Amino acid sequence: MSNYLAEHYLFIKSIHIIFVISWMAALFYQPRLYVYHATATPGSELYTTLCIMEKRLARIIMTPAMLLTFVSGSLLLMVPGILVSPMGWIHAKLFLVLLLAGYHGMLIRWMKLFQTGKNQNSQRFYRLINEIAPLLMIFVVFLVVIKPF
Numbered sequence: 265m266s267n268y269l270a271e272h273y274l275f276i277k278s279i280h281i282i283f284v285i286s287w288m289a290a291l292f293y294q295p296r297l298y299v300y301h302a303t304a305t306p307g308s309e310l311y312t313t314l315c316i317m318e319k320r321l322a323r324i325i326m327t328p329a330m331l332l333t334f335v336s337g338s339l340l341l342m343v344p345g346i347l348v349s350p351m352g353w354i355h356a357k358l359f360l361v362l363l364l365a366g367y368h369g370m371l372i373r374w375m376k377l378f379q380t381g382k383n384q385n386s387q388r389f390y391r392l393i394n395e396i397a398p399l400l401m402i403f404v405v406f407l408v409v410i411k412p413f
């Protein structure tokens with residue numbers, strides 16, 4: 265198994281990067297939809313259209329891309345030679361990835377508030393939280409490429 269993974273290391277890493285890009289694209293776009301949604305009148309055509317767009321983005325791209333990022337990342341962890349000392353970068357990376365997954369969960373929760381007409385958060389709130397995923401992603405990429413510790 266580990267021989268097989270080592271032989272296909274670059275292929276698995278490419279797949280990993282493709283799913284990371286898809287997950288990040290969805291995490292960046294979903295809160296932008298909430299910014300428009302926060303000012304739409306519940307029951308209006310725009311409100312209903314945004315509900316559909318958010319649900320499809322979450323179901324078709326955001327959640328599958330997150331799961332496949334985790335699967336491909338876990339396969340990379342099993343490649344011989346990846347988990348060698350110093351391993352601080354991978355612990356830090358996994359912690360930040362956990363925060364990204366928590367943020368993903370919060371986006372789903374806010375989406376459900378819109379669907380049930382119970383959103384209380386302002387447009388400004390969604391503009392602010394929109395910065396979370398790009399910030400976390402920047403740190404993750406520096407960590408995984410530079411491996412500073």
Ligand code: HEM
Pocket residue numbers: 277280281284288333334336337338340341346361364400401404405408409
């Ligand atoms: C459970 C989630 C994840 C795990 C277990 C994981 C694990 C890994 C591992 C073991 C590598 C190979 C490192 C190497 O070749 O030295 C890797 C590469 C990479 N990961 Fe992840 N990863 C995860 C999620 C993410 C996320 C969320 C991002 C971006 C936001 C990301 C970005 C990258 C990038 C850009 C590379 C390529 C680095 C390079 O070639 O130098 N990963 N990942």
